[in-house]
Each structure stands twice: as structure tokens, then as C-alpha cells.
Amino acid sequence: LAKTTQPISMDSYEGQEVNITCSHNNIATNDYITWYQQFPSQGPRFIIQGYKTKVTNEVASLFIPADRKSSTLSLPRVSLSDTAVYYCLVGDAGGYQKVTFGTGTKLQVIP
Amino acid sequence: AAGVIQSPRHLIKEKRETATLKCYPIPRHDTVYWYQQGPGQDPQFLISFYEKMQSDKGSIPDRFSAQQFSDYHSELNMSSLELGDSALYFCASSLILDGYTGELFFGEGSRLTVL
Numbered sequence: 419l420a421k422t423t424q425p426i427s428m429d430s431y432e433g434q435e436v437n438i439t440c441s442h443n444n445i446a447t448n449d450y451i452t453w454y455q456q457f458p459s460q461g462p463r464f465i466i467q468g469y470k471t472k473v474t475n476e477v478a479s480l481f482i483p484a485d486r487k488s489s490t491l492s493l494p495r496v497s498l499s500d501t502a503v504y505y506c507l508v509g510d511a512g513g514y515q516k517v518t519f520g521t522g523t524k525l526q527v528i529p
Numbered sequence: 530a531a532g533v534i535q536s537p538r539h540l541i542k543e544k545r546e547t548a549t550l551k552c553y554p555i556p557r558h559d560t561v562y563w564y565q566q567g568p569g570q571d572p573q574f575l576i577s578f579y580e581k582m583q584s585d586k587g588s589i590p591d592r593f594s595a596q597q598f599s600d601y602h603s604e605l606n607m608s609s610l611e612l613g614d615s616a617l618y619f620c621a622s623s624l625i626l627d628g629y630t631g632e633l634f635f636g637e638g639s640r641l642t643v644l
Contacts, residue, residue, distance in 0.1 A: 456572075460638070461637060461638055464632040467632070505571070516574060516577065516587060517630075517633060518587065519564075522571060
């Protein structure tokens with residue numbers, strides 16, 4: 419499984435766009451990139467998943483450069499309720515049953 | 530929509546006792562995962578089951594065991610409990626389609642306190 423590196427913490431003001439970058443230098447050809455959000459004392463919640471280029475859904479965008487050695491989760495116009503820990507996971511979608519979480523990014527949204 | 534159900538939500542045990550946590554996955558999901566999350570820590574993968582067979586193992590202590598039953602619910606059994614076992618235990622489920630694992634759906638967790 420590819421190791422991931424994310425910033426430990428980030429602060430942002432309400433209404434701003436937040437970009438969280440994850441490094442995964444040894445990502446394998448079959449690996450997908452998945453992001454989860456976790457609030458205190460709650461289970462992680464799926465945000466977005468992608469393989470290459472750009473993926474967008476109703477809550478976030480995921481940017482993956484051509485070399486796929488990093489990825490950036492973009493949260494548009496964050497609100498206080500986006501304060502949470504964000505995890506980047508990289509793994510083989512086909513054999514993705516050992517789904518491991520690394521050290522996430524604690525995002526604090528400031529009024 | 531049905532979600533992943535975990536029980537009990539809270540459990541208090543003494544050292545050296547045993548505990549059993551239960552997980553009911555989303556209907557028609559074929560894969561169950563167990564995670565342990567200590568205070569201020571990231572979720573640690575313990576074990577997973579695909580179609581009632583153990584599929585992967587993580588940092589699960591030998592004192593712990595788990596299984597998935599014919600109705601797809603899963604149980605995590607913990608024996609000889611230690612203070613360090615105090616944590617939130619999450620269960621998640623997913624559906625493997627064409628060999629592709631999509632989103633994991635997590636339950637609300639079971640909080641185990643060992644005194």
C-alpha cells in the first residue's frame with residue numbers, strides 16, 4: 419500500500435476555498451485515491467475518489483496531476499461545519515480490503 | 530436509507546474481562562471492516578471480511594478475534610481486556626462491484642472503556 423503524507427493541520431477562514439495536498443510518491447498503477455472526512459467521535463465519511471485528472475462532486479473536487487504522485491482535495495467556500503480531520507487513502511480498488519488510514523489533516527475553520 | 534448498525538454504543542468492562550461488539554452492515558454489502566481508534570489517534574485497521582471469509586488482517590491483537598456470519602453481520606470478540614483497549618471501535622461495510630471497492634460506509638462506533 420502506498421504511504422501518504424499530509425499536513426498535520428490547517429486553518430482557514432469561513433468562505434474561503436481550502437486545498438489539502440496529499441503526497442503519495444510510490445502510488446501503484448492500480449491504486450485509486452480516496453478522501454474521507456471525520457468529525458470527533460464519528461465514523462469517517464467518504465468525500466471523493468479518483469484515479470487521474472479531476473473529479474468533482476457536490477461537496478469537493480479532487481485534482482490529480484499526470485504523474486499521480488500527489489493529489490489535492492479542494493473544498494469550496496468552507497463553513498464552520500467543515501472543521502474536521504481529512505484523510506487521504508491510496509490503494510488498489512480491486513484488492514481494497516485492507517483499507518488503512520494514515521495521519522490525517524486537522525482542518526480548523528475560523529469565523 | 531439503512532446504515533451500518535453497531536451495538537452496543539457504549540460498553541464498560543474491567544481489566545481481564547471479555548467484550549463482544551456487533552456490526553450489521555448495509556443490506557447487500559458483501560465486505561465488512563473493523564477499526565480501532567484510540568483518543569486523539571487515527572483509525573487503525575483491524576480486520577476485514579469478504580463474503581463471510583476473512584480477507585485481510587491489520588494490527589489486530591491475538592486476544593481479539595472476529596467473524597462474519599451467514600446473515601453478513603459481524604462480531605468482534607475481545608478477551609483479556611487491557612486498559613489500552615479503551616477506544617472507539619468502528620465497523621464499516623462496502624460492496625465490491627466488478628472487483629472495485631468504492632465507498633466505505635461507517636457505523637457510529639462502539640465506545641469501549643476498560644477500567
